[in-house]
Each structure stands twice: as structure tokens, then as C-alpha cells.
Amino acid sequence: MALHVRPVADGDIASVIALWGAAGLTVPHNDPFADIKFCRSSSNAEILLGIDGQELVATVMVGHDGHRGWYYYVGVDPRLQTGGLGREIMSAAEEWLKERGVGKAQLMIRSANTKVKDFYKRLGYVEEDRLVMAKRFAPVPDWQNGQVETIVLHLEMLSRPDREPAQPPEIGKRIVLERMTIPSVRFYRFLYDGVGGNWTWVSRRIMDDDTLAATLSRAGAEYYLLSVDGEPAGFCELERSENGKDVELSYFGLLPGFIGIGIGRYFIDAAIDLAWQPETKRVWVHTCDLDHPRALGNYRRAGFVPYAREVEILPDPRLAGLPLPPRSSERGHAPNSLFRDHAAAEELPLADGAAR
Numbered sequence: 001m002a003l004h005v006r007p008v009a010d011g012d013i014a015s016v017i018a019l020w021g022a023a024g025l026t027v028p029h030n031d032p033f034a035d036i037k038f039c040r041s042s043s044n045a046e047i048l049l050g051i052d053g054q055e056l057v058a059t060v061m062v063g064h065d066g067h068r069g070w071y072y073y074v075g076v077d078p079r080l081q082t083g084g085l086g087r088e089i090m091s092a093a094e095e096w097l098k099e100r101g102v103g104k105a106q107l108m109i110r111s112a113n114t115k116v117k118d119f120y121k122r123l124g125y126v127e128e129d130r131l132v133m134a135k136r137f138a139p140v141p142d143w144q145n146g147q148v149e150t151i152v153l154h155l156e157m158l159s160r161p162d163r164e165p166a167q168p169p170e171i172g173k174r175i176v177l178e179r180m181t182i183p184s185v186r187f188y189r190f191l192y193d194g195v196g197g198n199w200t201w202v203s204r205r206i207m208d209d210d211t212l213a214a215t216l217s218r219a220g221a222e223y224y225l226l227s228v229d230g231e232p233a234g235f236c237e238l239e240r241s242e243n244g245k246d247v248e249l250s251y252f253g254l255l256p257g258f259i260g261i262g263i264g265r266y267f268i269d270a271a272i273d274l275a276w277q278p279e280t281k282r283v284w285v286h287t288c289d290l291d292h293p294r295a296l297g298n299y300r301r302a303g304f305v306p307y308a309r310e311v312e313i314l315p316d317p318r319l320a321g322l323p324l325p326p327r328s329s330e331r332g333h334a335p336n337s338l339f340r341d342h343a344a345a346e347e348l349p350l351a352d353g354a355a356r
């Protein structure tokens with residue numbers, strides 16, 4: 001396979017981190033986003049990408065410290081390993097160092113990664129009698145075992161809102177909200193990844209296609225597509241209990257190009273109208289401190305009332321190549337004063353399982 005090798009560019013970050021995750025190169029004590037950013041800020045280092053067609057298949061982080069060359073994040077797409085790509089990307093990294101006058105390069109192998117030693121031996125690297133010592137200057141990042149902690153707020157409404165049914169706003173465009181039969185995995189991924197890409201919607205993103213297909217066809221799930229002039233603009237998902245009394249608004253959101261055009265208010269009200277059927281007694285929703293900063297305000301304005309908080313462990317979004325958005329505390333809020341605009345929410349019990 002003839003590999004095209006080029007330096008990493010802005011649009012590559014998600015696929016680079018996805019490849020690192022798949023190749024087992026991401027570890028709890030290294031934040032790959034920070035590592036990429038730091039490497040790119042140096043004029044003595046580069047992340048080289050091996051591209052086959054349009055696809056990223058191999059990476060190496062290469063650099064020198066003014067004396068020796070170093071390699072990190074040497075990885076090949078697991079589906080393509082042992083096909084010569086590792087050799088090719090390493091050869092490109094060696095050229096990169098030689099062009100800069102570096103006479104010798106070295107690398108470290110984690111003790112658990114025994115088999116990779118033979119790969120480097122085949123490429124001419126030899127084991128040297130050195131003891132590696134290290135000291136960490138920066139705190140270990142918030143990147144623990146592939147999980148992040150988040151504070152989840154649960155909100156509910158116990159009666160249908162006292163207002164007229166929601167009507168699409170007059171914005172000079174045709175706004176349609178209609179039920180989808182079970183969406184295809186592909187279309188659902190388009191909606192889910194598009195709406196939740198910036199807001200840690202990760203649990204379904206990391207599902208394989210078969211698991212996602214089974215999840216989408218579960219009993220009680222309903223899907224609604226919002227379109228504007230025929231183009232998908234957002235979606236919502238409801239989960240109705242077997243007796244129909246309890247309905248969760250499980251997913252709700254607009255695609256990025258449709259935020260701020262004046263349809264959000266209508267959309268949440270219309271989703272609530274769809275949730276309320278004659279037998280419905282309660283509609284509930286949850287939001288967390290990694291969600292869109294305005295999510296909570298929108299739900300409250302629409303009539304939801306907070307009733308419990310809980311700490312939830314989510315799969316780390318970075319495993320799916322997503323950045324971790326700043327938490328509410330990092331958006332200028334005091335630590336633990338999540339949802340500070342809503343003092344009443346602060347008084348809520350911190351429950352282990354808030355679903356009723």
C-alpha cells in the first residue's frame with residue numbers, strides 16, 4: 001500500500017484520537033487533545049499521518065529535543081496492522097528527523113506492550129541498557145479510565161402545560177415536525193452525532209451498528225424529525241413506559257446550522273405536546289453539567305421542574321474522538337454550584353438513582 005504521509009491538520013484531530021483509541025494508545029494519565037495541541041505548538045515536533053485514499057490509517061508523533069529524536073503515538077488502524085504500514089510511517093518519521101540533522105532516535109515501550117518490541121527490532125532498533133526515570137510536572141488530567149463524572153439534574157412536569165398547542169414560528173420557512181418510524185442506523189447517527197457532537201452525546205456514538213439497531217427498535221421509543229424547508233434540522237426521542245403514564249424526553253436538540261434561527265422554543269414545546277397523551281401522568285428529562293449551557297434554562301422555561309440531582313459516570317467523550325466541553329464550573333461558576341442560576345435546584349437531594 002502506498003501511503004501518503006502528511007502533517008496533522010485542524011480537521012484531523014477527531015480521527016487521530018479515534019485511531020489512537022482503537023490502537024490502544026490512549027491511557028488514563030495522558031489527555032490526547034492536550035498532547036496534540038502541545039506537539040503542534042512546537043517547531044521541533046510533528047504528528048505525521050499516513051493516509052490511504054481519504055482514510056487515516058497510521059500515525060506517529062515525532063520530534064527532537066535538540067539532541068535525540070523521539071517517537072510517540074506510533075499506531076496503525078488495527079484492521080490494517082501487519083500489512084507494512086507501521087514500517088512506512090516509521091520510515092517517514094526517520095526521514096523527518098534526518099532532514100533536521102538528528103543522528104539517533106529513541107523510543108519507550110510500556111512494559112505491558114511486549115509484542116511491539118519485535119516490530120521495532122525488525123526496523124533496526126536495538127535495546128539499550130538505560131534506565132528511564134521521569135517526573136510529572138503537571139497534575140494528572142481529568143481523563144480517568146475512559147470515564148468522566150458528571151452531575152445530572154432531573155426535571156419533570158406532572159401536568160400538561162396550560163397553553164395552546166405549539167405552532168411553528170413565522171420565519172419564512174416551512175417547518176415540519178413528524179414522527180419517523182424506526183430510523184436507520186445511518187440516519188440516526190447523522191442526527192445523534194450532529195446534534196450531540198459538542199455536548200458529550202457519546203453513549204450511542206460508541207455503540208456498534210448492531211447494538212445501536214437493537215437499541216433503536218426497543219419498545220416504547222418514538223422518534224420525531226424536525227425539518228426546515230425539507231432539510232433535517234433536529235430530532236427528539238421519547239421513551240414511553242408500557243402503560244403510557246410516564247414519558248422521558250430522552251434526546252432533544254437542533255443540528256448546528258439551525259441553532260439561533262428562532263425555532264428552538266417551538267421545538268421544545270412541540271416535543272412536550274407530543275409526549276403528553278391522554279393517559280400521560282408525567283413527562284421528564286435530564287440534563288447535565290456537560291450539556292449546552294442553555295439547556296437547563298430552556299427546559300425550565302418550557303415547564304419542567306427540577307426534582308433531583310445525581311452523579312453519573314459517562315463514557316469519556318474523548319474515546320469517541322469528541323472534546324470534553326467545559327463544565328459549568330469552568331464556565332465561570334463556582335465549583336459544585338452547578339445550575340447556580342436556579343437556586344432551588346441547589347437544594348435538591350443528591351440522589352444515587354434519580355429516575356422515578
Ligand SMILES: CC(C)(COP(=O)(O)OP(=O)(O)OC[C@H]1O[C@@H](n2cnc3c(N)ncnc32)[C@H](O)[C@@H]1OP(=O)(O)O)[C@@H](O)C(=O)NCCC(=O)NCCS
Pocket residue numbers: 023024025073074075076077080081082083084085086087088108109110113115116118119120122123
Ligand atoms: C506497532 C504497530 C505500529 C506496527 O504496525 P504494523 O503495520 O502492524 O507493522 P508492519 O506490518 O509495518 O510490520 C513491520 C515489520 O515488523 C514486524 N512486526 C510487526 N509487528 C510484529 C510483532 N508483534 N511481532 C513480530 N514482528 C512484528 C512485521 O512482521 C514486519 O516485518 P518485515 O517487514 O520485516 O516483514 C501496530 O501494530 C500498532 O499500531 N500497534 C498498536 C499500537 C502500539 O503498540 N504502538 C507502539 C507503541 S510503543
